[in-house]
Amino acid sequence: xxxxxxxxxxxxxxxxxxxxxxxxxxxxxxxxxxxxxxxxxxxxxxxxxxxxxxxxxxxxxxxxxxxxxxxxxxxxxxxxxxxxxxxxxxxxxxxxxxxxxxxxxxxxxxxxxxxxxxxxxxxxxxxxxxxxxxxxxxxxxxxxxxxxxxxxxxxxxxxxxxxxxxxxxxxxxxxxxxxxxxxxxxxxxxxxxxxxxxxxxxxxxxxxxxxxxxxxxxxxxxxxxxxxxxxxxxxxxxxxxxxxxxxxxxxxxxxxxxxxxxx
Amino acid sequence: xxxxxxxxxxxxxxxxxxxxxxxxxxxxxxxxxxxxxxxxxxxxxxxxxxxxxxxxxxxxxxxxxxxxxxxxxxxxxxxxxxxxxxxxxxxxxxxxxxxxxxxxxxxxxxxxxxxxxxxxxxxxxxxxxxxxxxxxxxxxxxxxxxxxxxxxxxxxxxxxxxxxxxxxxxxxxxxxxxxxxxxxxxxxxxxxxxxxxxxxxxxxxxxxxxxxxxxxxxxxxxxxxxxxxxxxxxxxxxxxxxxxxxxxxxxxxxxxxxxxxxxxxxxxxxxxxxxxxxxxxxxxxxxxxxxxxxxxxxx
Numbered sequence: 049x050x051x052x053x054x055x056x057x058x059x060x061x062x063x064x065x066x067x068x069x070x071x072x073x074x075x076x077x078x079x080x081x082x083x084x085x086x087x088x089x090x091x092x093x094x095x096x097x098x099x100x101x102x103x104x105x106x107x108x109x110x111x112x113x114x115x116x117x118x119x120x121x122x123x124x125x126x127x128x129x130x131x132x133x134x135x136x137x138x139x140x141x142x143x144x145x146x147x148x149x150x151x152x153x154x155x156x157x158x159x160x161x162x163x164x165x166x167x168x169x170x171x172x173x174x175x176x177x178x179x180x181x182x183x184x185x186x187x188x189x190x191x192x193x194x195x196x197x198x199x200x201x202x203x204x205x206x207x208x209x210x211x212x213x214x215x216x217x218x219x220x221x222x223x224x225x226x227x228x229x230x231x232x233x234x235x236x237x238x239x240x241x242x243x244x245x246x247x248x249x250x251x252x253x254x255x256x257x258x259x260x261x262x263x264x265x266x267x268x269x270x271x272x273x274x275x276x277x278x279x280x281x282x283x284x285x286x287x288x289x290x291x292x293x294x295x296x297x298x299x300x301x302x303x304x305x306x307x308x309x310x311x
Numbered sequence: 312x313x314x315x316x317x318x319x320x321x322x323x324x325x326x327x328x329x330x331x332x333x334x335x336x337x338x339x340x341x342x343x344x345x346x347x348x349x350x351x352x353x354x355x356x357x358x359x360x361x362x363x364x365x366x367x368x369x370x371x372x373x374x375x376x377x378x379x380x381x382x383x384x385x386x387x388x389x390x391x392x393x394x395x396x397x398x399x400x401x402x403x404x405x406x407x408x409x410x411x412x413x414x415x416x417x418x419x420x421x422x423x424x425x426x427x428x429x430x431x432x433x434x435x436x437x438x439x440x441x442x443x444x445x446x447x448x449x450x451x452x453x454x455x456x457x458x459x460x461x462x463x464x465x466x467x468x469x470x471x472x473x474x475x476x477x478x479x480x481x482x483x484x485x486x487x488x489x490x491x492x493x494x495x496x497x498x499x500x501x502x503x504x505x506x507x508x509x510x511x512x513x514x515x516x517x518x519x520x521x522x523x524x525x526x527x528x529x530x531x532x533x534x535x536x537x538x539x540x541x542x543x544x545x546x547x548x549x550x551x552x553x554x555x556x557x558x559x560x561x562x563x564x565x566x567x568x569x570x571x572x573x574x575x576x577x578x579x580x581x582x583x584x585x586x587x588x589x590x591x592x593x594x595x596x597x598x599x600x601x602x603x604x605x606x607x608x609x610x
Contacts, residue, residue: 068380069411077410084407085398147394150361151452154388155411157360157377310361 069156074165075172082139082169091138092173095131099124099181103188107196115198118208120185122274125212128177129270132216133223136170137236140227140301149310159306167224174220178213208276215273222266222294228301231308244293266293312337312491313358313386313460318367320353327353329515331367335493335508337459340486342502342523343495344596345512351495352390354512355464359388371460383412386460387453392445392468397438401428401448404437405455412456422451425481442469450478460491467501479505499596511596533587534570535560537580545577546570562587 069077082088102124107115140163143149156162192198223240230236244267251261262268266289272282313335320328328350335341345351356362358369360376371379371386379385395404405419423429426447437445446469453461461482467475482505486492496502502509509526511519519526536542539559546553546563551573554562560583563570567584574581 066381066384066413069413073410073413077407080407080410084403085396087398142396146396147391148396150390150394151408153361154359154390155381155383155408157379157382307363309363310356 068158071161071165071168074156074161075168078139078162078165078169079172081142082135082173085142088138088142091131091135092177095128095135095177096180096184098127098131099177100184102127103184107188107192107198112197113199115189115192115196116201116203117185117189118204120188120192121181121204121212124181124184125215125274128181129216129219132174132177132220133226133240134237135173136220136223136225137227137240138233139166139170140224141231141233141236144231145233147311153310160302163228163302163305167221170220170224171217174216175213178216182209211273211276211278215270218266218270218273218290218294221298222290225294225298225301228305229297231301231304263288264292265289312372313341313369313462313493314373315354315358315369316367318354318357318369319365320350320357320362321365326515328357328364331512331515331517333510333517333520335460335491337489337491338486339508340482340492340494340506341508341510342506343493343510343512344499344502345495345497347497349497349512350515351497351512352464353515355388355390355462355493355495358462359386359390361390381412381456383408383456383458385456385458386462387456387458389446389449389453389461389463389466391464392442392449392466395437395445395448398436400434400436401440401444402433404448405452408452408455414456418455418457422455425454426451427477443471443474446470446478447474450481459489461485461493463492463494465496466494467496467498475501531562531564531587532567532570533560533583533585534563534574534581535583536574537582541577542574542579542581545573545579548577549573 083092103120106120106123143152152162153159189198189200189202193200223236226236226240227233230239244265247261247265248267251257251265263285266286269282269285269289272278272286278286315334316332318328318331319326331350331354333341343351343354353362357364357367358371358376360382368375370376371382374385376382376386382388399407402419402423405422406416409416409419420429423433428444428447428451432440432444437448440448446466450463450466453463463482467478470478482492482494486507494502494506503523507523509519509521509523510517533556534542534546535558539555539561543553543555543561546561549569549572551563551565551569556562570584571581
């Protein structure tokens with residue numbers, strides 16, 4: 049454990065003009081942070097495995113006409129959509145629980161850039177999850193006709209693919225926003241799963257809340273993205289619910305992170 | 312170069328840092344001394360842009376920290392060696408920051424080598440590191456961007472005596488080649504051995520700021536004569552302030568010539584006449600900080 053003191057510690061010349069790290073570089077660093085720990089790696093691995101599990105279940109259950117690409121893909125989205133918010137939460141709160149913010153914000157004091165990089169990384173991970181689920185769905189659609197009765201059709205529109213992508217990006221972003229607003233892993237995870245559920249229960253039991261719930265319950269307003277029946281009203285409901293569950297915590301969280309003292 | 316001007320941080324009624332001003336110049340090691348809770352870490356966090364000051368400003372190489380395009384290329388900061396993800400390896404932590412700094416993996420290799428973590432240690436998770444190893448990693452991290460300024464909070468914490476000696480060498484070398492070093496400590500001995508400039512903080516206020524020699528000299532002279540009583544009389548008559556010490560000598564706030572002439576005039580034989588021990592720094596440290604505490608009432 050000893051090192052020669054004669055080894056130069058550092059050049060002490062004035063540094064040449066150095067540029068600030070680009071947003072792309074910061075995003076790459078955030079992606080690496082999300083995958084270089086056991087917890088981060090396994091969370092992403094579990095998402096991929098759960099998506100695979102879902103398409104396998106669909107091969108062996110249900111009716112033959114449901115064994116086609118669009119159904120395989122759609123079925124894989126629900127479990128992925130439940131886990132992706134956790135990816136978003138951990139991308140933010142992990143820094144606070146491990147106190148690595150001391151390093152992160154000393155290297156990039158413009159905190160809004162770090163947050164932008166984290167949001168970008170979270171979106172890229174959601175895209176990755178969708179790409180993985182497309183691969184599993186395609187694989188299932190190839191294998192299913194070989195081993196069982198299956199429709200096996202490939203019909204799927206680019207618009208449908210866009211909706212699935214939007215669904216998962218929304219999921220990961222709402223998680224990220226919760227993480228930013230709460231800056232605590234357990235608090236953010238618990239509230240993320242409890243609050244919308246409570247809201248859903250309230251909306252379905254109290255008749256006076258039924259109409260507001262249709263506009264503000266993001267769990268139900270995002271469903272049409274998977275079902276495909278998106279009317280103009282459904283888009284409006286999606287927008288209003290996201291203002292509440294995504295924009296409010298995101299803005300509050302950003303304000304909190306930029307203003308807060310990093311210890 | 313670190314310049315701190317009138318930094319103040321209040322938490323409600325509590326003032327963690329009160330009008331703190333000092334400068335760390337290139338080519339020197341500045342020891343930032345103070346008892347626990349004196350405001351050292353708060354001041355350093357304000358310099359690093361992590362704690363927003365209530366008032367006042369600070370700059371690194373003449374630029375506010377937030378306006379440095381890539382701060383790690385100017386100033387290496389180590390605030391808490393334990394504030395790292397326990398699940399990452401030492402090398403991974405350096406590699407992540409190297410990517411932000413825009414330095415290559417060769418630099419990571421070199422720094423791991425420098426701090427003695429190259430080989431098997433770099434592949435272990437930091438959760439399994441001792442505090443001493445974390446401090447070494449923290450120093451490697453601070454040096455990663457090849458900065459001109461180092462700011463380290465209690466870097467010797469957890470290092471063994473050999474490690475402390477080694478770190479002093481690295482910091483001294485850094486300053487001797489023109490770098491600026493600011494390191495905090497609550498242990499005088501630790502800083503005395505490496506610093507050439509001292510800034511002492513107590514209860515959020517700067518209570519002493521000067522070169523080490525200057526502050527040591529403030530401890531005064533030590534004088535001992537063959538017979539204590541006539542010596543004390545002679546010195547008092549010469550109008551000097553005299554404090555008896557436990558071993559029969561006196562500490563005098565004056566210069567050697569005045570003391571020597573007073574003794575000569577009284578015909579007293581001197582056995583010792585010299586600058587007070589470096590323990591004077593310790594006395595100063597305790598005096599300054601405790602005076603300040605008592606003047607403010609119980610903290």
